[in-house]
Amino acid sequence: MGGNLALNIAENGFRIAVYNRTVEKTDSFFAKAGELADKLVPTKSLEDFVAAIAKPRAIILMVPAGDAVDAQIEALKPLLDADDLIIDAGNANYHDTNRRDAASQTSGPRFMGIGVSGGEEGARFGPSIMAGGPKSAWDQVGHILEAISAKHDDVPCAAHLGDAGAGHLVKTVHNGIEYADMQMIAEVYGVMRDGLAMSSEEIGKVFETWNGGILQSYLIEISYKVAGTADPETGKPMLDIILDKAGQKGTGRWTAIEALMLGTPASAIEAAVASRNMSARLDERKVGEAAFGAAPVALDKAAIATDMLEAALVAGKIVCYAQGFGLILEAAKQYGWSMPLPEIAKIWREGCIIRSAMLNDMADALAEDPSRNLMLAPFFADKLKETHGALRKVVAVGALNGLPVPALSAALSYFDIMRTQRSTANMLQGQRDFFGAHGFERTDKDGSGFHGPWAMNTV
Ligand code: 6PG
Numbered sequence: 369m370g371g372n373l374a375l376n377i378a379e380n381g382f383r384i385a386v387y388n389r390t391v392e393k394t395d396s397f398f399a400k401a402g403e404l405a406d407k408l409v410p411t412k413s414l415e416d417f418v419a420a421i422a423k424p425r426a427i428i429l430m431v432p433a434g435d436a437v438d439a440q441i442e443a444l445k446p447l448l449d450a451d452d453l454i455i456d457a458g459n460a461n462y463h464d465t466n467r468r469d470a471a472s473q474t475s476g477p478r479f480m481g482i483g484v485s486g487g488e489e490g491a492r493f494g495p496s497i498m499a500g501g502p503k504s505a506w507d508q509v510g511h512i513l514e515a516i517s518a519k520h521d522d523v524p525c526a527a528h529l530g531d532a533g534a535g536h537l538v539k540t541v542h543n544g545i546e547y548a549d550m551q552m553i554a555e556v557y558g559v560m561r562d563g564l565a566m567s568s569e570e571i572g573k574v575f576e577t578w579n580g581g582i583l584q585s586y587l588i589e590i591s592y593k594v595a596g597t598a599d600p601e602t603g604k605p606m607l608d609i610i611l612d613k614a615g616q617k618g619t620g621r622w623t624a625i626e627a628l629m630l631g632t633p634a635s636a637i638e639a640a641v642a643s644r645n646m647s648a649r650l651d652e653r654k655v656g657e658a659a660f661g662a663a664p665v666a667l668d669k670a671a672i673a674t675d676m677l678e679a680a681l682v683a684g685k686i687v688c689y690a691q692g693f694g695l696i697l698e699a700a701k702q703y704g705w706s707m708p709l710p711e712i713a714k715i716w717r718e719g720c721i722i723r724s725a726m727l728n729d730m731a732d733a734l735a736e737d738p739s740r741n742l743m744l745a746p747f748f749a750d751k752l753k754e755t756h757g758a759l760r761k762v763v764a765v766g767a768l769n770g771l772p773v774p775a776l777s778a779a780l781s782y783f784d785i786m787r788t789q790r791s792t793a794n795m796l797q798g799q800r801d802f803f804g805a806h807g808f809e810r811t812d813k814d815g816s817g818f819h820g821p822w823a824m825n826t827v
Pocket of ligand 1: 546617
């Protein structure tokens with residue numbers, strides 16, 4: 369990633385010094401840089417690296433998130449001036465970025481956390497960049513980050529989103545949405561594979577068709593490519609070769625944790641994280657299948673057409689983004705960060721993993737009213753009116769036939785709860801008051817702290 373980002377910076381006309389603690393890696397990187405080599409300054413020690421940079425220096429760290437970032441900052445600190453700038457471009461936990469930002473304010477050098485999305489290819493040819501940190505840092509390097517970022521109609525997919533950990537928080541939520549988006553695609557794949565007995569190739573063709581419509585997105589695109597690819601060794605579909613055990617590096621989980629901590633619903637994302645956790649328990653699932661038997665599925669093709677699955681995915685996607693943007697809004701309030709939601713939707717339109725056509729409409733809807741739940745924006749409300757019936761059918765068919773659709777189902781429950789004025793939480797409040805005298809508000813009087821007549825009944 370670091371090498372690709374350096375090549376991208378060089379290609380955009382900026383001279384850049386590079387350093388890796390393994391000198392051979394720097395040498396082979398430089399040897400393969402071709403005509404970009406004259407923009408690169410390879411260095412063999414941290415001291416040479418720092419000395420090669422013009423002041424005030426700007427240094428991008430691309431090391432694994434966590435302790436390695438702190439170690440690198442500590443190693444650089446004695447070599448830098450207070451007005452130099454360290455930029456962490458890894459997938460950092462934004463709480464760490466907040467801490468590093470606070471430390472930098474007392475002793476320097478300045479610090480900035482940027483979320484970079486788009487994988488290896490994005491880093492090389494144009495990622496989406498979510499920056500957080502002091503405005504002075506953005507003023508210093510923003511033009512470079514914009515130049516190397518992906519473009520949507522010539523508009524850079526890079527922006528300063530707020531102080532301290534704002535950029536890394538947005539990247540974390542990006543990844544949470546990525547988890548949910550991927551999980552919902554996997555769920556409809558499961559309905560087609562196990563419910564409709566479709567081959568990988570057939571499923572790939574369905575995804576390919578969807579990619580020409582409202583669901584057009586990088587994740588649908590790679591899904592049809594994955595589904596349509598055969599294993600060169602065996603000739604079998606790759607999807608029959610890849611073990612159904614998903615990995616995770618933690619950012620999806622952080623999104624779910626953050627949603628719980630901020631008290632904002634992100635149930636589709638939480639379901640996606642839980643699904644990855646369950647997928648990893650393959651041995652346990654084997655025992656489960658032996659104990660209970662696999663679900664006996666053979667769906668009637670008429671009961672669940674693929675266009676119904678497409679509509680269900682549209683509804684699920686709207687809900688998952690509504691939850692993701694809701695989480696960002698809540699964090700913005702909590703930290704006093706600017707977090708311009710329309711801008712965030714805009715910089716996700718290209719370069720990043722969740723790029724999609726729908727983000728254009730989301731940017732428009734959020735520009736109309738950033739504090740409104742996205743699903744209530746007229747464009748998305750209309751889409752949900754059209755599609756929630758399909759989501760309901762897919763979830764119902766899944767439930768009746770033992771086909772797990774956890775993220776879609778969480779999205780449906782969110783939709784149903786958020787369209788129900790009279791919820792069932794009056795029962796919760798009654799229970800809380802009964803066992804703990806926690807008090808409740810009444811429907812017929814103003815004020816709070818009312819109690820029920822339970823004590824009288826229990827004496
Ligand atoms: C991106 C990706 C990138 C990476 C994830 C994968 O935006 O470019 O999100 O950051 O692929 O970290 O995360 P998991 O390993 O948790 O799936």
